[in-house]
Amino acid sequence: MIKTDALIIGAGPTGLFTAHQLKLIGLNCEVVDNLDKVGGQCIELYPDKPIYDIPAIPECTGEELTKNLVDQLKPFNIKFHLNERVDEVKNNKGTWQVKTNKGTEFSTPNIIIAGGVGSFEPRKFAPKECEKFENKSIFYSIKDKSIFKGKTVSIFGGGDSALDWAIELSKGSKINLIHRRDEFRGAESTVQKVQDLAKEGKINLFTKYQLKDTKGSNSLESIDIMHDNKEVKNLKTDYVLGFFGLIMQLGPIVNWGLNLDKKTINVDTEKFETNQKGIYAIGDICSYPGKLKLILSGFHEGALAARACFKLARPNEQYRFEFTTTSKNLKNRLGVKSD
Amino acid sequence: MAKITYIEHNGTSHTVEVKKGLSVMEGAVQNNIPGIDADCGGSMACATCHVYVKEEWFDKVNIKLEGEDDMLDQAYEPTKHSRLSCQISVTDDIDGLIVNLPEKQ
Numbered sequence: 001m002i003k004t005d006a007l008i009i010g011a012g013p014t015g016l017f018t019a020h021q022l023k024l025i026g027l028n029c030e031v032v033d034n035l036d037k038v039g040g041q042c043i044e045l046y047p048d049k050p051i052y053d054i055p056a057i058p059e060c061t062g063e064e065l066t067k068n069l070v071d072q073l074k075p076f077n078i079k080f081h082l083n084e085r086v087d088e089v090k091n092n093k094g095t096w097q098v099k100t101n102k103g104t105e106f107s108t109p110n111i112i113i114a115g116g117v118g119s120f121e122p123r124k125f126a127p128k129e130c131e132k133f134e135n136k137s138i139f140y141s142i143k144d145k146s147i148f149k150g151k152t153v154s155i156f157g158g159g160d161s162a163l164d165w166a167i168e169l170s171k172g173s174k175i176n177l178i179h180r181r182d183e184f185r186g187a188e189s190t191v192q193k194v195q196d197l198a199k200e201g202k203i204n205l206f207t208k209y210q211l212k213d214t215k216g217s218n219s220l221e222s223i224d225i226m227h228d229n230k231e232v233k234n235l236k237t238d239y240v241l242g243f244f245g246l247i248m249q250l251g252p253i254v255n256w257g258l259n260l261d262k263k264t265i266n267v268d269t270e271k272f273e274t275n276q277k278g279i280y281a282i283g284d285i286c287s288y289p290g291k292l293k294l295i296l297s298g299f300h301e302g303a304l305a306a307r308a309c310f311k312l313a314r315p316n317e318q319y320r321f322e323f324t325t326t327s328k329n330l331k332n333r334l335g336v337k338s339d
Numbered sequence: 340m341a342k343i344t345y346i347e348h349n350g351t352s353h354t355v356e357v358k359k360g361l362s363v364m365e366g367a368v369q370n371n372i373p374g375i376d377a378d379c380g381g382s383m384a385c386a387t388c389h390v391y392v393k394e395e396w397f398d399k400v401n402i403k404l405e406g407e408d409d410m411l412d413q414a415y416e417p418t419k420h421s422r423l424s425c426q427i428s429v430t431d432d433i434d435g436l437i438v439n440l441p442e443k444q
Binding site: 041045046049117123126157158159179180181183185210228244245247248263284293 | 376378379380382384385386387408409412413415416417418419442444
């Protein structure tokens with residue numbers, strides 16, 4: 001059981017800056033995120049797209065913004081729990097008991113939800129029958145590529161994940177690569193490589209096709225794919241891989257007794273606290289009159305929520321507002337010299 | 340103002356007036372029409388405002404920007420009439436537009 005002054009759920013820009021604010025005012029914190037890296041939507045959805053409305057930064061990409069926020073956290077020692085999703089939140093005599101899907105447990109007076117639009121989960125195939133084969137013969141990510149050796153693998157998707165795996169697995173497996181249109185969105189050299197392998201007969205390419213049906217009772221035997229013109233083909237296959245990117249799901253947050261408004265959480269604008277004492281929501285996931293879904297709003301919300309955390313984490317101390325330009329305390333925490 | 344009809348996957352139809360200059364996605368969100376999530380807020384980064392533009396309207400709405408088809412690759416059950424509604428601008432020319440919503444986003 002990890003004891004901490006505040007637990008931040010979500011390592012997007014809002015969560016990262018809030019960690020900075022908490023450490024600056026002398027509280028410790030831990031951060032949990034379902035992705036395998038920090039940066040949230042900035043890094044997952046638009047790493048290369050320029051952003052023009054971060055105060056004092058005329059232009060930066062999602063990746064650069066993330067890097068700068070991480071740099072800003074350098075003076076502090078913050079533990080990140082990546083690839084973990086918070087599943088359970090329970091109150092025990094005023095303290096929150098939190099458990100992740102990997103079994104990590106936290107005990108904290110403060111939970112700050114900076115979850116964006118929820119956690120990123122892989123997008124799945126449309127046909128319902130696919131569920132029964134999931135994690136047996138149908139996968140949305142690959143943990144152990146050795147299982148595909150000598151087998152027939154049907155890969156769906158048109159981006160880098162689909163293409164990279166098609167190339168990699170074509171070394172030891174029979175590959176069908178199926179995509180809904182003729183154009184691929186992967187890197188140019190990767191697309192070229194796939195086309196070369198298709199010419200050599202190492203990859204069977206099916207474009208303008210999508211998955212229609214799966215066949216097989218206990219184990220997957222074959223799939224039906226349908227062309228834009230409705231023509232159906234049956235492909236014998238041992239495994240199916242789907243790479244359609246990620247979608248954000250609110251997930252377990254709906255079970256924590258919070259006041260929800262569609263996919264957002266209602267908060268006040270003083271502490272950004274939810275209807276549960278000690279649980280705050282900031283960034284895209286919170287809603288209040290006038291809410292703007294901008295990164296800069298998330299920074300403000302995080303700064304205020306961090307101050308609210310102080311009261312519950314240090315009930316016998318008085319929080320004192322200080323500036324980083326002048327405060328010796330803050331400079332000590334930042335590891336910079338005082339004049 | 341342009342009249343836009345959003346037809347949910349279960350057949351429920353919503354016809355609303357949407358101000359010129361907004362997107363078809365914003366028209367749905369502002370009128371609380373279920374079935375359009377618009378998780379990324381309209382930055383062409385998520386594919387959760389996916390709609391099927393009624394065939395006779397498909398060539399009348401503004402054309403796709405570079406990158407929209409890349410996002411549509413990730414949409415749920417895309418077809419050749421698929422669009423991201425955040426990328427369709429509301430103008431006088433599309434008064435009467437009909438879009439069908441997918442089973443899910």
